[in-house]
Amino acid sequence: MEFTEFKVLAAAEAQKAGLTDYELYYVSEESTEISMFNGETDSFTASLTGGVAFRCIVGGRMGAACTQELSAAEAAALVRRAADNARTLEKEEEAFFAAGGAAYGEARRAEMPVLSPEALTKTAAAVSEALKTCHEKITERCSAEVMTQQLRTSLVNSRGVDLSWEASVDGVYLSAVVADGEETNDDYDIKVGDPAEMDFRAMASKAASKAAAMLGAGVAPTGSWPVIFSGEAMCSLLSTFASAFSAENARKGLSALKGKEGETVASELVTVVDDPFYPENPFQRSFDGEGSPAFRKEVISGGVLRTLLYDLSAAHAAGKQTTGNASRLSYDSPVSIQPYTFLLAPGELTEDALLEECGNGVWIDFLGGLHAGANPISGDFSLQSAGFMVEKGKKTRPVRSFTVSGNFFQLLKSIVALSDKAVLPRASGFTAFASPAVMVKELTVSGK
Amino acid sequence: MIERELCAKVLEAAVSTGADYAELFAENSKNHTVNMVSGKVDAINDAVVSGAAVRVYKGLSSVMATTVDRSEEGLIRCAKKAAAALGNGKAALSVVLRDRMYANIHPVLVVPSSVPNAEKVDILRRACEAAAGYDRRIRQVTGTFLDVDQNILIASTDGVYASDRRVRTRLSVTALAEAKDGGTQTGSCSPGRRMGMELFEKEVDPEATGREAARQAVVMAEAGYCPAGVMPVAIGNGFGGVIFHEACGHSLEASSVAFGLSQFTGKLGEKIAGEKVTAYDDGTIPNAWGSLNFDDEGTPTRRSMLIEKGVLKSYMIDKFNARRMGLPPTGSSRRESFDYTPTSRMTNTFIGEGPDENEDIIASIDEGLYAAAMGGGSVNPTTGEFNFAVREGYLVRKGKICEPVRGASLVGKGSEVIMNIDMVGKDLLLAEGMCGASSGSIPTCVGQPMIRVSSITVGGR
Known part of the structure; x- marks a missing residue:
């Protein structure tokens, strides 16, 4: 059964169940992928997947359920499960759907052919x-x-939102x-x-x-050093700690940035922008996972936290407007607050000048084990690293299998210089991070 | 789920261009989680996963096509797509399916997907309230009740026609305690089994789960930072086994060994670990989190001895990589869902009991670390470099466990570190985790008795 047919059935079931506020979100992903090992085809995969999420508001609370089975029986079951889930919730913050008729920015997308x-x-x-x-x-x-890969998403709700996105x-x-x-x-x-x-x-x-x-790499000597994170390594840190910028996490007491809006949280050199239309990112979106318009905003400017990131419910609870940051990765992902392209704005030094400024220290290109060695709530991290020693302002010998330890929120305050070019290492369809190389005054390195 | 006759038709379409193996994997699963924050039900995720995948092999090439359309037409279309991608040869296989009745070694009494939300919320609330009430320093508690009801069917041209219902249930609590420096420290406890609601009558006490998460958070809240350097480390039982999982287990999976990408390629029969190390991958432990009746290619799971007294005895091998390696499959093929290409993965992987007493392990350390509880980690099998985090650590001085320390991680090269395991205790315990790799996120157990690593880099500050 196609979504267009299923949508009508689900809406009828919702009305039958007396639901007046509801939403359907549809994702279809068709992808083909080939993998070659040493020039020989190892695997070839053609995947047709996706599904439908149904959300409804009952008693001010948002229930959700999703499915990959598009049938009449499943339409009824889906609506019943979502309503039952809504009735089980106890969250105090009121839930909302976006209203139709909003003005949306223009998302440019790079043209990419469908490959045979x-x-x-x-x-x-x-x-x-x-x-x-x-x-x-x-x-x-x-x-x-x-x-x-061909992606199609549709978002329709009972308040007049009817949006779609294809890439x-x-x-x-x-x-x-x-x-x-x-x-x-x-x-x-x-x-x-x-x-x-x-x-x-x-x-x-x-x-x-x-x-x-990196062949022949040694181990960095244990001690406290000035550290330069390459743009790629800094993006790893930003992606690990981005959850601290979620107003929902702040509300739950799961963010060190709770209550810090308007306060200095970073060195004055630090400006962080969240931009759904960042030119280097081929995936631009004009609306978020709830149907609110997406827009560019400064999150940190000159070291001061201007705003956290909000969706409709978190914004209402805080008496603010949504920042359009409700994210939905796939049909079965819950709505969560995420940035679009989260950019640490570049500084003024070339990489050579940054190394010169560093003098003697450690340049880190790679950070590993971020899901385990970093605590997004406290900000503490102790991470497997690889990179180069910096001696007399130059990258010298490669070093690996050492750790760098510190606290992300203290690190933001101890940034002393940034390079003049931001890199965007991995553009995915949704959240991306971009950063220049960043020098931090001092961190603990544990090696030999 | 799908009649044998239809499966045979699908496989016939799949082999129509000359495949020498074809397989149909169909799935209909219910995944459900209830999240609690500050004592209130905060979110419920409720998903039906439904679809099928057809795989065909010819020599060392494989093709997979997936679909969410499980109708006859959809399945045949999917099979033809796979066949077309393989080439334009002629059918060389005849399809004969035989019903397989594998023994169910993981019986389930009450399937959670049929149980009302309220019963799950009640268990979750008991756990979260126990954590919140444990100590005045506890600032926040979050919890999750997860249950998965996976119905699968596998039919393949080597004659398998089998289905299984795989149920698993897990309770997870994370507690945040206010640290003495004003920050927060977390503790967590996440027991799970391949069981239903009876888990909470037989094996897991919700209140004890909550208290353990809170205890760990409070201990860490009092801790100073772990010092940095190279030192001997005693690693506690249970989740401590993540060291073997990362430092060695992944590098014994055919997905890296078959391509010569593992540091342990070609080392069967050679000494690769300390001589007190005997390690197993055992998917047959009744109701264990990482167990299965048969793997995702229809091969029954088994207990494989991976390492015996330090000598490499076996790899973990799936059907496809078995061809490249010239070795039989070991019941190790796993996938998160129909949408992932299965490959060799771990089930319940652990270091077996050794000869040492825990007291002697601690007493042997003049200056080092006791890692009582571990967090997750990761590894690059090509270089063998791995890392993992210490959740609850204590300094050891002159053979005595001293003050707690936080923020430590351990890094090293797998092949070197497992050689450095020089003491192995007797208190073997398994612990549950989720393992992520190319075929998705799957439940696995890690495990070990207390061990000593004579020398490893400890990342602290």
Whole structure:
């Protein structure tokens, strides 16, 4: 059964159940992906998935249920489950649906073609070929993946919202494995966009060079050092601690930024912007997961926390307007507050000047185990790291298997310099992070 | 869920272009969670997962097509899509399906998906209230009641036609305590089993779950920061086994071994760990969180000895990677749902009992760390570099457990660290976790008795 048919059945069931406030959210994802190992096709996947979420307000509370089974019987069951869930809730904050008729910004989307299985295979073969000769230390254990995906979402509610969003997305991922004697290392590159416009050789060389640069890495000496996080590493930190900017988490006492709006929470060099229309991000959205308009906002300016991020319910509870940050990853994801592109605004120093400023310290390119070694509530982190020693203002020997420890919220206050270029390492369909390289006065490094 | 005759038709369509293996995996699951914040039901997630996947192999190539349309037409269309992507050969297999009646070694008494919300809320409330009332320093408590009712069917050209109903239930409590420096520290406890509502009569006391989360938060609230450096570490039983899961387990999965991407490729029969280390992957433990009757390719689960007295004995292998490796599958193929391509994963993976007493392990450490409870971690199997977090740690001085310390993580290279396991205790315990990898997020158990790692990098400050 198609969504258009299911939507009518579910609406009829809702009316039959006496529900006046309800919403349907539909997601369809069709994707095809090929994976090659050393130039041979290892797997090919064609996936057709998605589903429907139904939400309704009963007694001021929002119940939800979702399904992948589009049938008449399931339409009735879905509505019944959502209403039953609403009646079970005890949350005090009142729930709302967005009203129709709002004005929405214009989301530009990069044009990406729908790739045929033949085009995917050809592209993956070309990437594999580029990997073979990209570096003198490259091995035959490299892999290439190419995917094409068509996404469709629709959001309709009983208050007149009727929105839809469609995108065609292509992406290339490669993993370069290099070796020197017994020692092996890997790194990857990933790009979203039309593969016809990508330089696979440059991507392969970049990944292989990064991997090779870490061969023979030692362990950083234990101590307190000035630390520079590369743009990529800083994005890892931002993504780990972004939940602290959710007004809903603040309300629940799960954010260290609770009650800090209007206060200084970072060094005066720090400005953070949340932008649904960030030009470098190929995925731009003009509305959020509840149907509220998406818009650009400064979250931190000059170190001062201007606003947390809100959805309709959190905004009402705080006596504010929504910031349009209700996010829904898929049909079965609960609505949660997330940024769009969360950008730590660049500073003024080139990377060389930043290294010069650092003098002696540690440059960190990679942070691992963020889901375990970082506590988004307290801000404490102790993370597996890899990068380079900085000696007399230059990156020197590679170092790995050490940890860097500190507290994210103290780190924001101890930023002393930022590079002049922000990178956006991984644009996904939803939340992305962008950051320049960032120098922090002092953090504890644990190595040998 | 799908009649045998229709399964056979789907598989015939799947092998029509020359596949040498085809498999249909169909699923209809109910996933339900109730979240509680500050003693109130805050959110309920309620999802029906429904769809099917057809996989075909030819030599070392595999194709998977998935669909949410489980009608005859939808399934045949899906099978044809997979067949078309494989090539344009001729059918070379005849499909004969035989009903398999695997023993149900994980019986469930009361299926939670049929139980009203109110009963789940009651259990959750008991746990959260116990945590909130544990100590005046507890500032916030959140809890989750999770239940999954997964109905699956597997039919394959090697003759499997089998279905299973996999039920699992988990209670999870996180407590926040106000730390002495004004920040917050968290503690958590998340027991789960492949069981139904009887879990709370037989194995898990909701109040004790809440109190344990609160106890851990309060201990950590009093703790100073862990010092940084290389030192001997005693790691407690239960979730401490995450060290083996990250440092070694992932690197024994065929998904990396088959491609030569694991540090343990080609090391069968060689000594890879300390000689007191004997380790298992056992998917047959009755009602354990990571257990299954049979894996996601229809191979019965088993108890595999991975390492015997330090010597590598076995990998964890799925049907597809078995071809590349020239070794038989081990009942290790797993996927989060029909929408993920299955691959070799762990079930319940643990270090078995050793010869040492816990007191002797602690007494052997002059200056080091006792990691009483661990958090999660991750690993890059290619380099073997791993990390994991210490949830509850104590300094050890002159063989005595001293003050608690917080914020520690342990990092190292798997192949080196498991060689450094030089003492193994007797108090084997399993603990539940979720493991994420390419085939999705799946329930697994980790486990061990107390062990000693003679030297490892401790990240503190």
